[in-house]
Amino acid sequence: MQIIDGKKISQEIKDEVKEEVAQLKAEGKDIALAVIQVGADPASSVYVRNKKRACEYVGIESVSYELPEETTQEELMAIVDKCNKDPKINGILVQLPLPKHLDEDEVLLAIDPKKDVDGFHPVSVGNMVIGEKGFLPCTPAGVIQLLKRSGVEIDGKECVVVGRSNIVGKPMAMLLLRENGTVTICHSHTKDLKEVCKRADILVVAIGKPKFIDDSYVKDGAVVIDVGIHRNENNKLCGDVDYDKVAPKTTAITPVPGGVGPMTIAMLMKNCVESKKLFGE
Numbered sequence: 504m505q506i507i508d509g510k511k512i513s514q515e516i517k518d519e520v521k522e523e524v525a526q527l528k529a530e531g532k533d534i535a536l537a538v539i540q541v542g543a544d545p546a547s548s549v550y551v552r553n554k555k556r557a558c559e560y561v562g563i564e565s566v567s568y569e570l571p572e573e574t575t576q577e578e579l580m581a582i583v584d585k586c587n588k589d590p591k592i593n594g595i596l597v598q599l600p601l602p603k604h605l606d607e608d609e610v611l612l613a614i615d616p617k618k619d620v621d622g623f624h625p626v627s628v629g630n631m632v633i634g635e636k637g638f639l640p641c642t643p644a645g646v647i648q649l650l651k652r653s654g655v656e657i658d659g660k661e662c663v664v665v666g667r668s669n670i671v672g673k674p675m676a677m678l679l680l681r682e683n684g685t686v687t688i689c690h691s692h693t694k695d696l697k698e699v700c701k702r703a704d705i706l707v708v709a710i711g712k713p714k715f716i717d718d719s720y721v722k723d724g725a726v727v728i729d730v731g732i733h734r735n736e737n738n739k740l741c742g743d744v745d746y747d748k749v750a751p752k753t754t755a756i757t758p759v760p761g762g763v764g765p766m767t768i769a770m771l772m773k774n775c776v777e778s779k780k781l782f783g784e
C-alpha cells in the first residue's frame with residue numbers, strides 16, 4: 504500500500520513554479536495575486552496565510568485585502584472591480600466561504616475570467632468542459648497531479664466521485680473524464696451508494712462527512728483519494744474516509760492532513776503563472 508504524499512508532491516510543484524517565476528522575472532514579468540478574505544473564519548485565515556506564504560516562496564507578490572465581516576456586497580464588488588482593472592494584478596482569489604449575507608455567485612461572476620486563478624468563473628468551467636486552455640480549479644487539478652505523479656493510471660479506469668459540489672465533485676469528474684477515465688458521480692440521492700463505490704478502481708470522496716467511507720465501500724486494490732477535511736473536538740484533522748479501516752484494502756490512499764489539501768495551494772501558484780503566460784502583458 505502506497506501513502507500518497509501530498510506534502511512532498513505539492514513541494515515539487517511549488518519548486519517547479521518557483522523556477523518558472525524566476526524565468527519570467529528575468530524577462531521583466533512580475534506576477535501579483537490579490538488575496539481577498541472577508542471576515543475571520545479561523546480555517547479560512549489558515550488557508551489565506553498559507554497561500555500568502557506560498558506566494559512568497561515561489562516569488563509571486565500577494566496583495567492582501569482583509570475585510571471586516573460586515574463588508575457589504577457593494578464594497579466587495581468594488582474591490583473585485585478595482586483588481587480587475589489593475590494591470591499589475593494577474594490573479595484574483597476570493598477566499599470561500601463568504602459570510603452568509605454576501606452573494607458568492609455574484610462575486611465569482613464579477614472576477615475577470617483572465618484573472619480567475621481559482622477556476623470558479625463560468626467561463627473557466629466552460630473551457631474546462633470543452634478542453635480549451637484556461638484555469639483549472641485547484642483542488643480537482645491537484646488530485647489529477649497526485650494520481651499522475653504517484654504513477655496511478657487513469658485511462659480506462661472505473662472512477663467514482665462521491666459528491667457533486669461546483670468546486671470539487673463536478674470539476675473532479677470532468678478532469679477524470681479528460682484523462683479517459685470512466686466516470687460515475689454519486690450524491691445524496693444515489694441508490695446503493697456502497698455498491699457503486701465498490702466498482703471504483705479510483706474512488707474520490709468529497710462529501711463533507713467525517714469518516715463516512717469505511718472499508719465496506721471499497722474494492723480490494725482500489726486507489727482512494729480523500730478530499731474531505733474536518734477538525735474534531737480535540738482539534739485533530741480527519742477526512743471523509745475512515746483511513747484506518749480503508750487503507751489496508753487499497754493500493755494507494757491519500758492521508759488527511761498531508762494529502763489533497765496542500766495540493767490546492769500548489770495548484771493555485773501554478774495557475775498564477777498560467778495567468779501571466781496566457782494573459783499577462
Ligand SMILES: Nc1nc2c(c(=O)[nH]1)N[C@@H](CN(C=O)c1ccc(C(=O)N[C@@H](CCC(=O)O)C(=O)O)cc1)CN2
Pocket residue numbers: 549550596597598599600621641642732759760761762763764765766767768
Ligand atoms: N477561493 C477558494 N476558497 C476555498 C478553496 C479554494 O480552492 N479556493 N478551497 C477550500 C479551502 N482551501 C483553500 O482555500 C484549502 C483547504 C485545505 C488546505 C490544506 O493545506 N490542508 C491541510 C491541513 C491544513 C490545516 O492544518 O488546517 C492538509 O489537508 O494537509 C489548503 C487549502 C475552501 N475554500
Ligand SMILES: [Mg+2]
Pocket residue numbers: 601602603604605606607
Ligand atoms: Mg451567501
